[in-house]
Amino acid sequence: MLKPASLRAALECALPELAANPDRLIIYIDEGRIHSRYGDSLSFEYRYRLNVVMLDYAHHASAAIVPLLAWLRVHQPEIGLNPDLADQAVTFEAEILNHSSMDFAVRLQLSERVIVTQDPATGETHARHVGEPDPAGSELGAPTGPWELVFVKPNTAPGWTTPTPAPV
Numbered sequence: 001m002l003k004p005a006s007l008r009a010a011l012e013c014a015l016p017e018l019a020a021n022p023d024r025l026i027i028y029i030d031e032g033r034i035h036s037r038y039g040d041s042l043s044f045e046y047r048y049r050l051n052v053v054m055l056d057y058a059h060h061a062s063a064a065i066v067p068l069l070a071w072l073r074v075h076q077p078e079i080g081l082n083p084d085l086a087d088q089a090v091t092f093e094a095e096i097l098n099h100s101s102m103d104f105a106v107r108l109q110l111s112e113r114v115i116v117t118q119d120p121a122t123g124e125t126h127a128r129h130v131g132e133p134d135p136a137g138s139e140l141g142a143p144t145g146p147w148e149l150v151f152v153k154p155n156t157a158p159g160w161t162t163p164t165p166a167p168v
Helices: 003-014 016-020 062-075
Strands: 025-035 044-057 090-096 102-118 125-130
Touching (some): 003 016, 003 025, 062 102
Antiparallel strands (some): 102 125
């Protein structure tokens, strides 16, 4: 599974304090399933809940949600395109620790496709992880180039510049 590491990299890029303190960013998978149909190939799909936990997080929740949503537009675009999925695919919890920090947990329903082929010449089996299809004509693409989160009240959250994460 490639998406957990990709999301970690995106969050660390957007929130440098998470990169500086990697033990405060916990990412783990639960409720994992393998979706496969018997047919001509062994291709399958991972389906799982990805849990992202930021410990002692000292910024507004939106400073983490905005880069997470930008990442989802590239790596799980059907969440934003399907209203039924959008309502359930991203959930969160927060434990307010004091006036300036919280433990913030976000849960994402994700999937990853794996195409399995067999080389007829050698008989070798190959598994290839494929990215998400680009929704044709969609304007949901992640921002390109530098971008910054700005709040109405100044100094309530950091600004950042981030490159678009490489597709998985």
